[in-house]
Amino acid sequence: MNIVKLAFRKKIAAGFLGLLLIFTQTIASAQVKSDFEIAKNLDIFATLYRTLNANYVDDLKHGKLFETAIESMLESLDPYTNYIPETQREDYMFMTTGKYGGIGAVIQQRGDYVIVSEPYEGAPAHKAGLIAGDKILEINGQSAKNKSVSDVSAILKGQPGTDVNVLIERLNQKEPMLISITRENVKVNDIPYYGMLEDDIAYINLSGFTQTASSAVKKAFKELESKSEVKGLIIDLRGNGGGLLNEAVEIVGMFVPQGEMVVSTKGKLNDSNRVHKTMSQPLDLKIPIVVLVNNHSASASEIVAGAFQDLDRAVIVGQRTLGKGLVQNVMPLVYNSSIKVTVAKYYIPSGRCIQAIDYFHEDENGAPLVIPDSLKTAFNTRNGRTVYESAGIEPDVTIDPKTLGSITVALISNHLIFDFANQFYQKNTEIAPAEEFEITDQIYEEFKDFVSKNKVDYQIAAEKSLEKLKSSLGDDMTDKAREFIEGMEKEIASIKQNDLLTYETEIKQILLSEIVIRYYFQRGRVIATLNKDEVVEKALEILHDNYKYKDVIGNDSKSNTKGKG
Numbered sequence: 001m002n003i004v005k006l007a008f009r010k011k012i013a014a015g016f017l018g019l020l021l022i023f024t025q026t027i028a029s030a031q032v033k034s035d036f037e038i039a040k041n042l043d044i045f046a047t048l049y050r051t052l053n054a055n056y057v058d059d060l061k062h063g064k065l066f067e068t069a070i071e072s073m074l075e076s077l078d079p080y081t082n083y084i085p086e087t088q089r090e091d092y093m094f095m096t097t098g099k100y101g102g103i104g105a106v107i108q109q110r111g112d113y114v115i116v117s118e119p120y121e122g123a124p125a126h127k128a129g130l131i132a133g134d135k136i137l138e139i140n141g142q143s144a145k146n147k148s149v150s151d152v153s154a155i156l157k158g159q160p161g162t163d164v165n166v167l168i169e170r171l172n173q174k175e176p177m178l179i180s181i182t183r184e185n186v187k188v189n190d191i192p193y194y195g196m197l198e199d200d201i202a203y204i205n206l207s208g209f210t211q212t213a214s215s216a217v218k219k220a221f222k223e224l225e226s227k228s229e230v231k232g233l234i235i236d237l238r239g240n241g242g243g244l245l246n247e248a249v250e251i252v253g254m255f256v257p258q259g260e261m262v263v264s265t266k267g268k269l270n271d272s273n274r275v276h277k278t279m280s281q282p283l284d285l286k287i288p289i290v291v292l293v294n295n296h297s298a299s300a301s302e303i304v305a306g307a308f309q310d311l312d313r314a315v316i317v318g319q320r321t322l323g324k325g326l327v328q329n330v331m332p333l334v335y336n337s338s339i340k341v342t343v344a345k346y347y348i349p350s351g352r353c354i355q356a357i358d359y360f361h362e363d364e365n366g367a368p369l370v371i372p373d374s375l376k377t378a379f380n381t382r383n384g385r386t387v388y389e390s391a392g393i394e395p396d397v398t399i400d401p402k403t404l405g406s407i408t409v410a411l412i413s414n415h416l417i418f419d420f421a422n423q424f425y426q427k428n429t430e431i432a433p434a435e436e437f438e439i440t441d442q443i444y445e446e447f448k449d450f451v452s453k454n455k456v457d458y459q460i461a462a463e464k465s466l467e468k469l470k471s472s473l474g475d476d477m478t479d480k481a482r483e484f485i486e487g488m489e490k491e492i493a494s495i496k497q498n499d500l501l502t503y504e505t506e507i508k509q510i511l512l513s514e515i516v517i518r519y520y521f522q523r524g525r526v527i528a529t530l531n532k533d534e535v536v537e538k539a540l541e542i543l544h545d546n547y548k549y550k551d552v553i554g555n556d557s558k559s560n561t562k563g564k565g
Contacts, residue, residue: 045069078342078359078368080328086336090157094188098210102157103164104186105130110415112145113137114152116168117418120188121521128181130168132518133422137176138167160185171422193526194220197536200231201543205526206251209243209300214250221254221283232543234536235304236292238318242299245276245327245346252307253278255289255314260349262307265327267344272327288549289314290539293395298322305393306348312383315552316395317539323356323392350379356391383554396552397542399535407499408507410458411451417507420450421514434516434524435531439508447511448500460499463492 053060070083084091094100104123107114116134119125136144139155156164166179190213194204202224204217217235224230235251242248249262256262256278264275291305291314302321308314327344347353358369376388388394404412411417424443431437439447459467466488473481500507509532516528530536542549 078326080324080326080340081342082340084330084338084340087154089336089338097187098190098208098212099185099187100157101160101183102153102186103128103130103181103183105156107136107149107152107156109149110135114144114147114149118517118521120186121523123186124181124184128179130166130179130181131170131422131425133171133419135169136166137169138165140165158183172426189522190216191220192522194224195527196224196228196230197234197530198540198544200229201234201540202228202230202232203234203236203530203536205236207240209240209247211244211247213243213247214254217251218254218283230287232288232290234290234292234539234543235314236536237297237301237305238292238294238535239296240298240301241296241322242301242324245300245303248300248303248307249276249278250280251304252313253280254283255285255287255308256282256311257285258282260311263303263346263348265344265346267327269343272329272344288543288546290542291316292535292539293318293321293393294401295319295322295392297393298324299326302354302393303346303348306352306354309387309393309396310349310352310379310381312381312385312553315397315539315542315549316393317397317542318395318399318535319401320394320398321354321392323354323390325353325355326359350381350387352377352379352387352389354389354392381554385554397538399538402506404506405499405503406458406460407456407496407503408510410456411507412510414454414456416451416454416456417511417514419454420447420511421518423450424515425518431515431519434520434527437512437516437528439512439515444504444508444511447507451500460492460496462488462495466492 053062067083067085074081074083090100090102103125104120105116105125106118106120108117113135115136116125116130117132119130119132136152138144139152142155144152156166158164160183162183164181164183166181167176168179169176188208190206190208190210192205192207194202197203202221204220206213206217221233245263245265252262253260258278258281260278262276262278264273266273289308291308293301293305293316297305297318298321302324305314305316305321309316325345325347326342327346328340329343330338330340332338342359345353345355356371358371361369371391373390376390378386378388381387424446466485470477470485495502509529513525513529517525520527542552
């Protein structure tokens, strides 16, 4: 009997070894085929380029051509896998550290030239006297005409301690001005503003997730807590496009127990498969929290909002987030270049991934697959609430975004609000503090007069519909139809004449923001717009009503159970 059993076991072992051998050979064969494909195509590319270089009528710009080839190849993958040449190292450093060597100013294209749209407070540009609206004519004696924003940015950035000479044209100045600026290490704050709202609610506006984000949040919260009795916390992540994953984990860890899973990542390689848990002792496990998000909140912002939601630790208010559930690693290449590669997807505590677009599979037209709402998968939060795996994080309380009037959009796109703010700044050396300043009727009358002197062309919805009607009628236009259309055109002209009055409230709010930033920078802009922010108002309402807050969060008696799909 034992001999029979032994023979049977040997037979099973032999069969298993045979299967293992076949499997290994299959993998090896696939690897050989893959290696051959790589070698073959690299050889084709090298041969093609040698032939091109030998025969093309003009001299080739090798660096530019190879960079174009690399970028075109990466474009066929996902938008987050990017090549970082040595010339863009400053941009990469800025993304991860919030620091770069340069003058410290936001610039934008305006016709043939680039203009300064916002110097950072205390940065070299600000200290040297650059102001919003300055047109950059020359840099170090070289014309800046027809240079792009990226071209100008690359020249303005550089080693701290070095000088750059900028010739600018300024509103109401007859002659161009030459300004010498000494470059510095410019650091953009992750938190443009934090403070107390209505005396007992702490507010932290977090705009990025660089290496100092979590320490900045910790410092801000502790400072506010030391000065006042804090009964609630608002973390504003609207417009925050993300950054470093570990900083998101650290921030969540300030308000949930140590050892709590915040996010896990899953990719092709074992190194990409990780579980990220909170490592530090929390600052506060009981304070009610509201997190504000919108459709520009992405990546690390979605990890924070999603983890808080899955753990029932905060109420999420605003609009659905972007839906970027992909993780990138930056890997060094030769000659000081790098590549930022998508290596994994991330999953928040309930087990859901919030990635909105599947870049790794294509539809019948070769386009990435957009994940439809109909394919939402249900998951549970810690307290048993139902949440869905879909495009981004759905807020617990949704506040629909305001749709701006056509006149407001036109005033912004035609730079009339921007230009009026520049004119106002030159005429007024100071204004009231950011929290007190308002657009008075007198200021608005000045603005309307400014607009009347600068033609603004735009179409309202009714006008667009009328254009379609005229086009569809064509030769079938009757006298009656023509009479109707002419009457409608007069009515539309009358409506548009009153648009500055009809949309006065929203125009004033944008004008307020644009003027305040000239005097008080980003911090002032946040302060000035808080008072009339309906998303912030809803957050305050929830935090001041304990029953409403608990009603959204759910029954916390289940708080020790793990979220599951």
